[in-house]
Amino acid sequence: MISSFTNFILSSDSASRSAQIICSKDGNHGGGGLGFYNITSLNISRLTFHHCGGNIGSLVASINTSRIYFGQETSAVLAIIGSTNVRVSGITIKGHYCGYGMIISDSRMVYIETVTINYSSNDNLCIYRDNKAVCITSGLLIYYYSSSQWNSTQINVKTLWIKCNVNWYHRVDVQKFFQHSRTRVPIYNISSSGLTILLGDVNFNHTSQILFYDLHLIHNTMGGGALLLYEMRRFLGPLIHFDTFILSQNDATTNGGGLTVYSVVVAPVSVKLKPDQVSKCIICLNNGSIMAQNAAGYGGGAYIAIGMNKDFWVPPIVLDTVEFLNNVASYGAFGLYVHSFLLEYNKRSKVTEQADFTITLKDSFVTNNGIPTTGRKLIYFSKIPAIQFVNIKLGIIVGFTSFIYNMGSAISAYSSNVGLLGYILFQKNRALHGAALNLQSNSLVVFHSLAIVKFIENTAYSYGGAIYSENEYCPVYFLEKTGRELFFIENAAYLEGDAIYFKGISKKCKNTINSHILKYSPKDYAMNQNVSSPPVKLEFCNEPNKTEYRLTGVYPGKLIQINISALDSNGKQVYSPVAVTISNDKSLDKSEQWTVPSEQRVQLLGSKDCTMLNLTIFYTLGMQHSATTYAHVAILGQLPFLSISFNVNDCPLGFELKLDGCKCHSFLLENNITNECDINTFQIGIKANAWLGPVYYNNNTDRLEHSSSGANIKKVLGYSPTCPSGYCVNGISRANVKDWDEMCHGHRTGVLCGECLEGYSVAWGTTECLKCRYFHIWTIVGVIVISLLTILVLFLTRLTIANETLGTIIFYANIQATFLYHKLDKKPLYIKVFAFFFSCLNDTLSLPTCLSSHMTSVTKSGSFFAFPVFLLLIVAGLVISSYHSTKIANFIAHSSIQVVATLLYLSFAKLLLTVINILTPVTIHTPERDFTVWYIDGSIPYGQDPGHIALTVIALFTLIFILFPFLLFTTFGSLLLSIRYLRPYSIYIRPFVDSYQGPYRNRYKFWFGLRLWLLLYIYICYTFLRGHKPLVMLSAQMIPLLLFTVAQSYIKPYHSKVTNIVDLFVLYNILICYLVMIYYYRATGEKDAAETYVFILAGPIVVLFFYLVAYHLLKRFQINSRLSKFVCWVKMRNMLNVLPKNRMEYEEIPGDENTRLREPLLENSK
Template sequence: MTRWLNGLFFAVFFQFVSSLYISIDQDEGNDAMECIKGQISCQSLLYVSDALNIINITSNLTIEITGPALSLKGSAVFTDIFDLTIKGERNNIECSESQYLIGSGIVFKNCTNVKLIGFTMKYCGLLYDCKQFYGIQAILFCNCTNIGIVLVNFKNSNGTGLVFYGASRFISIENSVFLNNRFNGRNLIYERETTLTGGGVRIIQIHNAFVIITMCKFVNNSATFVGGSLYMNFSDAFQNAITIYACNFTSSIAGISGGAIGITVYLSGSLPPSSNYSISFRSCNIINNVAQFGGGVAIQIPRIGVRYQRFNIENSIRFHKCTFMSNIGKVTSAVDINGQNQRVEDSLHTLIVFQTNTQFKNNIAGFNLQVPQHRPYKGKLFSATVYAIDAQVSFESQVTFINNTGTPVYLKNSHSRLGFKSNVSFIGNTGDRGGAILLDEYSVIELDSSSLLQFINNSALIGGAIFVDTINIIQYEGICFFQKVSNYRAFYIRFKNNIAESGIGHDIFVTTLQPCVQLHHSNATALFTGSKIGIFNFSSSVSQAISTAPATLLLNKTELNIFPYPGLPYAMNVTQIDEFNKSVTNLQLFPLSSTWLQKSTIKINSAHSIGHSYILTFNGQVGQSNILLLQGADYSATLYINVTLYQCPPGYIFQNDTCLCSHSTSLYYNGILHCLEDKRAVIAKGFWAGYLKDKFTTATCPSVLCNYTNDKKYEEHVLPLNCSLLNDHVCASHRNGVLCGSCVTGYTTYLHSPSYHCGESAHCKYGPLFYILSEIIPVTIIFLVILLFNINLTSGALYSFIFYSQIVSNHYTQYQPYSDALKYFFSTLKVVYGIFDLSILEVNEFSFCLFKNATVMDLMLIKYLTTLYALLLIFVTILVLRANSLYFCIKLCHKCGRRNIRGSIVNALTAFLVLFYFRCLVITLYVLVPSYVIGEGGNKQKTVPLYNGDLSYMSNDHLNYVIPAMICLAFIIIPPPIILLSEPFIVRINGALNIKRNAVTYNLHRLRMKLKPFLDSFQGCFKDNYRCFAGLFLLYHILIVLTPMYFSEGTFWNITIKGTLLFLILLLHCLCSPFQQNIFNHLNSFLLINLLLINMLQLALVSTYDGSVLVAGIIQLALMSLPLIYLLCYTTGWLCKNYCVQRRRYEIDHHADGDEFPARMIPGLLESYNTFN
């Protein structure tokens, strides 16, 4: 074919005539007129072009380059020459910059029969203005006719290698190479920058032309905008036939479209009836090219009308036996048809044809490119291998798409056709919508008889093989996305192993099948099981292989009336049903829209979806209502929902038609830390939350009452959204009211429950009896044991242990996240240690109902009653011992070995203070400490007692509890530490100052002497200089008990402050060593360190809630158990010691008269023996 074209070219356009021959030899030649006459060789091409213009030689000219290389500096312009030949012997023409900074190159203007043969243009780039064309290139043909280029190479051009502008008739390029031609813009002066570009070949505004490009190579070229290797552009009156045969387009790039090839055909005026064109690519390889649109080829043609369906068209662009491989595009990778806007022209139609073993392999679309002149694109981008909009595309014979990334064929408002006995296969491709084909808007595919479509191993998010958006053609009758050309023979569509990642339409997804149903008078399933459309072969059942967009929306019946919070997202679980009556719920793929059915001031400010939940935000006033219309975007599915705005959830503040989280506004709620994504507010531990006169309020609250039993997090708690659930969530079981201070109806607070458990009040019949058994009798027994055995609880051996026991007994473990086994062991330890503050059997398992409707503060008064009983017991004993007539009691004591009754009474009094002091202190502070109910913006709404928020602080009802507490404070809690602290200082000051005796000092001395037995009992175990430590031990109790009054039990600050106090106490005792015996100092340090470690382990529960909690609990249990070993050893030693003493006394008294009393015990001498003087 090439020889025939060359022969035709020479036969028609070149005749043998006498011609002018000019040779150019840069090394041997000389630029003079003799070289123009052919007598010698010229030295430069620039001189030749200038001389020809001067002597006006216009025809039959041959220029031969004989030297090995030729340099060109400036522009060699040949004008109005007929029959011009420039040939070389594979020579290089190397350009350099001209003095005018316009570059260097060759221009042919208005020439006819131009032939270039056998040389290479290197480093050239001439800036030249040819009528309406202004560009930079190595060689420019401006308005020339009949051009032949053979074996001419263009390398490293600054701009385009070869440009044809306004050319006509025959244009031939054979066996040429276009390598590394690109626009770099350096050292040039230019005004119209946007018209400058690079690339291999540009064919612009040709007309009546036959162009053939044969066996050329285009490698690594770059264009600023369109057509990295080859760009063709023509319009208006044209009769052009362009053939590109056996060419390779490799590794080229374009800034916008057509990484290898760009084709633009447009109309600027009226079109003559005879105008037509054809462009044919045969056996071409288009490989590894890059552009934003059309990494391989970009075609811009006049668009067809909406319903144009005629395929017998004269104008065509064909790809015959071409291979598109590894091309890359941000939007389209291989071929882009009309990817940029252009007006619709019904008068000019172009058919795009892919035929005869054309292949698309490994092309990648959707790649984020970094290309020259890259500019950002706004809007929704897609990815496709072949994309066509407003075009007609035909697939004929054998066409395959293999392993492409991006939907292989994307047709938008376009018509496609499979020719007779055509076979189009899609294998291993991936896309977003449609793993093989995407039909959008009015696009349809016509299938001729015996044609075959195959889809194998393709995948996409939705529509594993085919995605069809037919929603816009439902108004047209007689249209279906697949149409038969004739009924002579059916066409076949086969599917195998295609996958939709969303599970929706593994083989086919169609937005609606109604147009097809109306056309064929069938139903959705029957369309694909018969042969109405074609013969389908699915890899699974029709209902599994095909899906449609939602045709129906469903909600739960309870959600047809919703009550959202103003300004807070509201989620609805929407179910979407397709035309096959199966669920295709996916709100990301099928978004919903929402509007009001009636005019309303409620604003829908935002709408989005997460998973199956459709989320709306309504802004308006509480109580406003309207009907919400929910419908699928562009689809027919609708739903009506009644909406009423509800009051803000707990922890939120209503402001500007919106519920705002308290933490994010100046009108805060005390204790609210932040809000979660699901709108629930988070409150700090130790805070109560509830409503006071319909106003949301918070207040500090004891952890035993506000225990947040439904929450697992230790330091923070999550409030419920529903106000009616707030009390059950905040309060302990069966509790309600402000600060959870009351039990619900039918329940009462149980005695001996460390958590003040509310139990059924039906079991209160035997409450007083249980009280006597659990309180009165144990206190009486403890008193008698101390009295009869003369036990001194303020000895050095027990001083520190009792302090330790009282702290451990009140250690906060009731609601720790321990296992049931650990809680059982902790309860056992509490029972043992509770003996030493008379919290006998203080565990929930032994709690009971004392009387109905008992409150926490009522039970605190009962504890006062127990304390009063113990005090009265001591006073009665003293009176009994002072009575001369009670000889029998004295004799009984003597028989029991208690000869020093006076010492036993002293020990009983000190034991009472030691055992009851801590309990009275706790109860008194619980009664007297207030809690402030705080509302919006930190405004105090009410002051209430800490343990009964239903009372007003210092109200008449509260005073019933305050008066006993004040009495206890004045006579039991405050005096002992003051006396024990002040007495050693007064004695020291008196000795240091040597104050003279007077009435005041005398009375103080008498008072001290009367109190001396008690002072010695408390202070006797300490060194003389450190007797004040007896008062410090009582002061330690006060400081430790005050901590949870201000920082709730178990919180970080509570633990930290307790730890600090214990550390300071330990430091003080280590520095002073106050006990007389060092063993007791060591014991005291050990117990304080033990307490400090137990407290520190609480921090593990603040920051974590995993397996480390179990470890911390076990270590705490072990630490608490260690002092019990000491108690066991001490008790054993005490019993052994007393047993030996009793034996010795028995041996001494064995020879004496057992009925004879010492003189001080004889009734007749009792008057002279005053026990307490």
């Protein structure tokens, strides 16, 4: 220690290099330091200290009696105490030193220039020994706790760097320290890690101040960047002035990561400033940057606390051209936190009155606060604001100041006022409430007459996109009626108030605000000036004047939705949470019988449109039904409410009541029919192409009925895994219990969709029910004409079953009948044409025809037996007419037997399918019992209706005496000719046998009949598997057909090689159709998608048929020979022009040509 000297100089010998002072060669800490006491005119320059720091206990004995004292362990590298005219320049303190880098205490006229205090030995990085700071380190301490020493004192600091210091003892709550007047604390516990200024119980005058220029506080941890603490009694001007400073990457375990200020007024200040003296500040911060600071408490960038007693005036603080950037904090504010506290300690006392204190933020830039540079997870918004004022009189934002991209409210005020003066920009800030301004606890925002304030693209995730206030009165005040410009542009609030949300806004307040908001928008923006307040009443959107709404169609567990909106005091629709209570009457007493789910007891109403209020009523088992139930809806915390009255209905058919509402009937669950039942849509899921619906039966006779009218009629749920093809909507997999007929296609209804709706009738040529029209008579005429044309074409072309290829084409059409479609009304034209073509080959015309509104499924099925007979009668009429007309005899000669055989073959498939349909029963499963009904009409009990019994008899007769004999004849016909007893009749049998078996080789005469047995198998599979097992049906049909085709490919049964090739082409075409159907069933579960491809594959078959027709026409009329004769005639005519004319006489051929050309059958019939 050096003391009591005058004109003491300590400097390097070299003017260009610093002298090196190494206190510890091995780099250990605490190797000693320099102390100066009571020196007059001290000059220290061009020195570098390494690994220093010695105990200063003997130096501070005279000042260690204050409340903030130096402990025995206090160390420093350079300490100057009680000296005058001190100049320190070109000093570097580095390495792993202990204690403070430099202490200035109770000295006057101090000038410090170009000083670096860096705990790290690296100038650019903070590198600690053993990766940690062993000693307690702090940069510069300026300590004055004596009024006599402070008077007329000036400290000028220029170019000061303080880096990488760590003070882990910084953990004292300074606010409590001042509230407990007898408490003493070691200086380490209050000091920051970088710069510490402690001015205690002093009188300030215009000659006493601390000036900093070019200050750098970087990467000081635990204790923060800087701490300014002063107690004042008298104020005449600025005390501490920072000009051109950078605070970066400092952090604190308490408050104020970058800067902490404690302004404590211990007595009423003797001098007050006038309002226009904003430059008269006790602390002035100019041209600085506070960035990337972090505080575990309040104020990540800066923390300012005003300690006072009631009614004390506190000198202002001014921040001019200061940037707050990327600061974070755990509480309070990311950038700047300013608040006041009472010095009089009382556990029950609360700071409820504003401190008479003003802080000014001028020409500053506040951005990206809440967005850490490193080390923390990025957040989208925060409840923590960028700047927060708590219990202060006025926070002034003046000049060109911007608040951009902050992750909390740009400014939050709690029991504080905010003044806006100048050009202020709030843009793209995000917060929970009030992304630009958040006013709480009677805070007020004041707009100066010269203010230009823009709120652009700010977002609140609840209320108030730009401004939010909790005040019960208008929180906005305008100093003048004109002059200011306010912009609210593209701000947004997720809940309410895109521009402004005030809890206590009145109509007058709203009108005042609207009068100052500019009504025009800049070019690239859209205005959004939504000003809202809390809801005060509810209303039904459809009936706004009613407070009670009657609801129908309520079922247990069914979701009810009612359009409701909430309105504020100005009648504007706003967001609101509402409470729902279920009651048995108009009171608010809860019902013990009905309830709603917990998530529906509090619901949210939106502000943009009317909101659907959701209610799901559940039944409490054991309680009885009440007459009327009420659902009361009220704004949370308010008594006026809306009432919704309703009666709860019994569960519809297919559902039954359970604890969680109407669910699937146990019949559906126990039989594995379905577990998909939705009471909200009244739909029950079923297997595709199945049927589900009501069944009516007499409880006494157990007979099915058509309706519920009459005595002892019971209605139960019925289910069938199969719905007749063309009756139900193709591929339907859901049933609507409110309209069972939605399953039915073509105006059908009833069990299995077997009946027609009222006013409709069963029709020929379609599975749909039609209204009988007068023009349908022309359809019958068309059917007759087409029938005659069919017979005419057969005789004219002589294209009969004796032609090998025609039989294969008809076989193709017979198989197509099992997967052709009934709903042709919405199909493309080419599909309709192909369907009509194949229906003709199947002896069924697809022309919808209704002759009588009384036609039933019984009469329609019976008429199918008549059409083949009608065609045979036409042929019989032609044969009889041939006895009386030579032309007719010549026309049908040599082809009548083949035509009859062809018509029999055409009728076989139609009769076979008709017989199968008539004899096919379907079982309807119900919870009571099972019913057997007719496949074609589910309303007819199987074997009990007289009409169906008659049809069954006809079908059995046809099956036994026509179809089976025809199968046997076509298979074993050639064997009949070898039976001795039948030889006399062989002249009648042989033409028919030759028609069917003639094209085949002798060893394979049975092949035609075998194909019919295969067709019978395909139809049986179609009957028993259609609807509920389509994939199994297609596979079961395809496998025998594949074996048949492969066998035919091997044996080649036809005489003609061309016929063998063409026949195989047709068979393989059928197999490809089956593969396409199976593929689309597996892919989509339906066959509609395969329809186009099936008909495209059928195209070559149609072309082949018309080729055969054209070929036989040419052959029949010998067109080729006639053309040859015509050519010869032309040549002969040319010769007659040169040669003499020769006449030739011709004699007519004697005899009856008709008799010569007759077939054996016609000859023997004379």
